[in-house]
Amino acid sequence: MKAVLFKVGLVLCVLLSACSNSVDDSIDPETADDDLEGPISRPTSGYGVDGVYKVAELSFPNTEYPGTQVTIFYPQGTTSGRPTIFYAHPYGGEDKEYNRGLFEFIAKKGYVVVFVPYPTTDISIDHRYLTLWTGFTKAATDYPNIIDTKKVGFMGHSFGGGASIGLAYKAFTEKGWGQDGRLLFTMAPWYSYQISPAQLLNFPSNTKMVVQVYDEDKFNDHRLAIDIFKNIGIANAEKDFYYLKSSTVANYRYGTDHNLPNSRSAYDAYDYYGVYRILDALMDYSFNGNEAGKNIALGNGSTAQVTMPGYKNELMAPLEVTDNPSPKYTQSKYLFPCSSQENPRIANCN
Structure with missing residues (x-):
């Protein structure tokens, strides 16, 4: 297992290197920024448009991964807890710059995001989960003036996408987080550990969920995402499964490989319209009860x-x-098929 993870870690590291809120004095009057690649610009209205808050960040030592820092991105001037996304990164994505675009988007909208790096090659999968859990819980404990644990989301990509399921269940059931709002947003998930079939089936019923897979992904079998989606105890009305396909517009190719979203490489309209817009709507519905958000994030194929x-x-x-x-x-x-012996849910592959 270590050899395989080291191999994919090196591959991904190469890819990565190539690559309604009240108004106050924290609001940035100059939020317009159109550095996206390709011909299509950022949204200018509706879900997916950049928020108005200036972004602040603070860091503290990551005790389970010495030499690294846990980072909290939040709206500048925050003095009371705000709804918070706990983000679990992919293999090789332990530099916060890899997904800074996503983190700043969340904070500009008036929410908080906690980023915890874990090592790509580590002593065990359990220790990576422990690293994430320790960072998340310390952030929530030490910064109640920033983080509101009554409205909580877990979001992750690849290894982090798989990990976000068990970590969310633990936070929701053991810690009681999310009593006033819960969401899951998992992207191209890897294998999911530390959650039993019974726990998955008995997921808190007020959880809203988006699962995304990307057509050109060659790393993680889509069956992993399909398994979680079909077997989690969330009603179909409160979850949607997304399949994203590549496009070519004005000779620019909007790709859908494993690295979507990624603000270090090919940062383009797919990040905003395919991911940020959906997350924005899901947060508004989950945390604020806005049905307009449901029609976008969980619209069951609505035109919008x-x-x-x-x-x-x-x-x-x-x-x-x-x-x-x-x-x-x-x-x-x-590279990681559902039928691998490394998959703790291999029985669900067929």
Whole structure:
């Protein structure tokens, strides 16, 4: 297992290196920023538009991963707890700059995000989970003036996408976090550990969930995401499964490989319209009860949900959304197939 993780860690590290709120004095009057690659700009209205808050950040030592820091991104001037996203990064994504675009987007909207790095190659999977858990809980304990644990989301990508399931269940059931709002947003998830079938089935019923997979992903078998989506105890009305396909607009290719989203490489409209917009709507629905957010994030294929932007009458491919996902490719496409003995949920692969 260590050899495999080291291999994928090196691969991903190469890829990475290549690559309504009240108004107060924390609001930034100059939020416009259009450095996206490709012809399509950021949203200018609705969900996905950049928020108005200036972003502040603080860090503290990451005790389970010496030499690194846990970072909290939050709206500048915050004096009372705000709804918070606990983010678990992918293999190789332990530099906060890899997804700074995402973290700042969340904070600009008036929410908080906690980022905890864990080592790509480590003594065990359990220790990576412990590193994430320790950082998350210390942040919540030490900064109650920033973090409101009554409204909580867990978000993760790849290894972090798989880890976010068990970590969220633990936080929701053992800590009681999220009593006034819970969400899960998992992207291209790897294998999910530290959660039993019974626990998955008995997930807190007020949890809202988005699962995303990317067409060009060659790392994580889509069956891993499909398994979690179909077997988690969340009603179909409160969860949606997204399938994102690549597009070419004005000779620019909007790719959907494993690294989406990524603000260090190919930072473009797919980050904003395919991920940030959906997260924005899911947070508004989960934390504020706004039904307009549900129609975008959990719209069950609504026009507003699936329609993507374009440039000079060339549109990006619409999002595919379903409550009954099925795999499009054989397991041989993926470095980490569902049927691997490393998958603790291998019984669900068929």
